[in-house]
Amino acid sequence: GAVVSQHPSRVICKSGTSVKIECRSLDFQATTMFWYRQFPKKSLMLMATSNEGSKATYEQGVEKDKFLINHASLTLSTLTVTSAHPEDSSFYICSARDRRLNTEAFFGQGTRLTVV
Amino acid sequence: AQKVTQAQTEISVVEKEDVTLDCVYETRDTTYYLFWYKQPPSGELVFLIRRNSFDEQNEISGRYSWNFQKSTSSFNFTITASQVVDSAVYFCALSETYSGAGSYQLTFGKGTKLSVIP
Numbered sequence: 754g755a756v757v758s759q760h761p762s763r764v765i766c767k768s769g770t771s772v773k774i775e776c777r778s779l780d781f782q783a784t785t786m787f788w789y790r791q792f793p794k795k796s797l798m799l800m801a802t803s804n805e806g807s808k809a810t811y812e813q814g815v816e817k818d819k820f821l822i823n824h825a826s827l828t829l830s831t832l833t834v835t836s837a838h839p840e841d842s843s844f845y846i847c848s849a850r851d852r853r854l855n856t857e858a859f860f861g862q863g864t865r866l867t868v869v
Numbered sequence: 870a871q872k873v874t875q876a877q878t879e880i881s882v883v884e885k886e887d888v889t890l891d892c893v894y895e896t897r898d899t900t901y902y903l904f905w906y907k908q909p910p911s912g913e914l915v916f917l918i919r920r921n922s923f924d925e926q927n928e929i930s931g932r933y934s935w936n937f938q939k940s941t942s943s944f945n946f947t948i949t950a951s952q953v954v955d956s957a958v959y960f961c962a963l964s965e966t967y968s969g970a971g972s973y974q975l976t977f978g979k980g981t982k983l984s985v986i987p
Contacts, residue, residue: 787974796960796979797914844912848975858975860906860914 756780757849759861766837766868774832774864776847782827783849787858788820791844800845803830837868871896871965875978882951883986890946890981892961898922902964903944904975905935909957917959920944951985958982 756779766772776786784805789797801822802810809822819841821833830849834841846863872895882888894903905917918928920937928935932952936945948955961978 794982796977797975799974799976802974846912846914848914859916863912863914865912 757783757847757859757861759847759864761864762862763865764867766866768838768868769836771833771835772837772866774834774845774847774866776830776832776849776861778828778849778851778859781849781851783830783851784827786824786830786847786849788822788830788832789846789848791846791863793844797846800832805830834866837866839868842866842868871898871901871963871976873961873963873976873978875959875961875981877981878979879982879984881984881986884953885950887947887949888951888983888985890948890959890961890983892944892946892978894942894944894961894963896942896963896965898965903937904962904964905944905946906960906962906977907957908960908980914960917946948983951983953985953987956983956985 758777758779760775764772786803788800790800791797799812800815800820803822803824805824805827811817819835821835824830844863844865847861848858850858874893876891880888901922903920907915907917918935925937925939932949934947944961958980960980962975964975
């Protein structure tokens with residue numbers, strides 16, 4: 754089946770630094786990718802929808818200047834957490850949809866971000 | 870607005886028991902899609918099933934079965950003869966819209982943590 758690769762799987766960074774998370778569709782073209790955030794023992798909350806070649810659509814309450822999303826190609830979307838704070842520590846997970854398939858979406862392995 | 874409710878926060882069963890995970894959804898659309906995902910401790914989401922709103926046939930896949938009841942807006946998931954490897958958090962999700970442009974969003978329930986005790 755289709756594979757979505759997310760990198761890194763774990764990252765620890767210092768407060769004030771920026772962290773980039775990559776989401777790649779390995780064997781299909783993804784016009785749309787989604788970024789989710791999951792707090793411990795909580796559900797997945799959609800942060801933004803990333804569309805190839807255009808600006809991302811952010812959900813209400815998500816700071817677009819803090820969570821920069823770039824979807825420069827049909828196989829890669831990146832999420833950059835800028836000026837990270839400890840409260841940004843969370844599990845971030847992306848999903849990508851194969852545009853040939855009807856509504857199917859595949860998820861990356863997730864990235865556990867810890868800001869110290 | 871769409872909403873997915875998984876009332877069971879945590880369930881514990883003894884190995885080989887059957888267990889049903891409940892999912893109730895709300896949507897105004899007549900066309901929608903329902904999903905179940907499994908999230909093991911490692912964190913990745915594993916796709917289990919997708920069901921569209923026009924297909925009310927129940928589905929069985931090995932030890933897994935799904936009961937879609939449109940009349941009660943429920944899409945329950947049953948694991949028969951549970952195994953320790955089934956221990957995970959299970960999420961039910963709803964996609965309300967599929968547009969021709971190819972984008973859609975998933976609304977997740979809060980998840981049910983299943984623990985299968987040997």
